[in-house]
Amino acid sequence: NAGVTQTPKFQVLKTGQSMTLQCAQDMNHEYMSWYRQDPGMGLRLIHYSVGAGITDQGEVPNGYNVSRSTTEDFPLRLLSAAPSQTSVYFCASSYSGTGGDEQYFGPGTRLTVT
Amino acid sequence: GEDVEQSLFLSVREGDSSVINCTYTDSSSTYLYWYKQEPGAGLQLLTYIFSNMDMKQDQRLTVLLNKKDKHLSLRIADTQTGDSAIYFCAETIPRGYQKVTFGTGTKLQVIP
Numbered sequence: 745n746a747g748v749t750q751t752p753k754f755q756v757l758k759t760g761q762s763m764t765l766q767c768a769q770d771m772n773h774e775y776m777s778w779y780r781q782d783p784g785m786g787l788r789l790i791h792y793s794v795g796a797g798i799t800d801q802g803e804v805p806n807g808y809n810v811s812r813s814t815t816e817d818f819p820l821r822l823l824s825a826a827p828s829q830t831s832v833y834f835c836a837s838s839y840s841g842t843g844g845d846e847q848y849f850g851p852g853t854r855l856t857v858t
Numbered sequence: 859g860e861d862v863e864q865s866l867f868l869s870v871r872e873g874d875s876s877v878i879n880c881t882y883t884d885s886s887s888t889y890l891y892w893y894k895q896e897p898g899a900g901l902q903l904l905t906y907i908f909s910n911m912d913m914k915q916d917q918r919l920t921v922l923l924n925k926k927d928k929h930l931s932l933r934i935a936d937t938q939t940g941d942s943a944i945y946f947c948a949e950t951i952p953r954g955y956q957k958v959t960f961g962t963g964t965k966l967q968v969i970p
Binding site: 748779784785786787788789834836846847849850851852 | 862866898899900901902903906946957958959960961962963
């Protein structure tokens with residue numbers, strides 16, 4: 745199993761540009777989520793999905809969109825990039841999203857918005 | 859509100875024990891976790907404890923939970939240079955979905 749994969753690893757955007765961060769998992773997990781990691785702030789939940797066709801907002805959803813058309817893929821779209829979105833983005837998946845369920849994290853995408 | 863706090867940095871000598879501490883505020887936490895992040899990588903689950911337990915031991919790792927004081931600790935025995943990483947404490951709170959709140963992370967430096 746490849747686990748959770750993310751592309752690209754690094755990206756530089758100009759303010760106002762849009763892009764999609766890709767996330768895929770091959771473990772048949774129902775629950776997938778996106779976090780951003782900023783210095784001194786831990787990880788904050790952006791959006792999550794409990795299964796194909798079902799998504800919901802986390803703590804910091806503004807400026808981001810998600811969709812879940814298949815169990816495997818959970819892309820994160822930045823609609824109009826802003827410098828405040830400079831961060832490291834992690835995708836994670838788990839079997840059901842319930843407590844005690846191990847979350848598997850991807851390697852991250854480091855995004856810089858200038 | 860939900861808040862998870864950790865000290866930012868810990869330095870220990872190789873072979874000593876490391877103790878990383880965490881405090882949380884939400885008494886409705888169901889599970890508490892310790893994750894490890896190595897440079898340039900994602901987070902990896904080390905261990906977790908259910909909120910009705912006081913202690914959990916897994917090889918070199920010991921997790922202690924003081925629910926009254928909302929304090930969680932991770933003890934690493936015989937710390938090795940390969941243990942150098944950032945350690946995140948996290949809690950799961952049932953909020954319709956299982957909301958996971960992460961601490962800010964403690965960077966552990968192991969001195970040879």
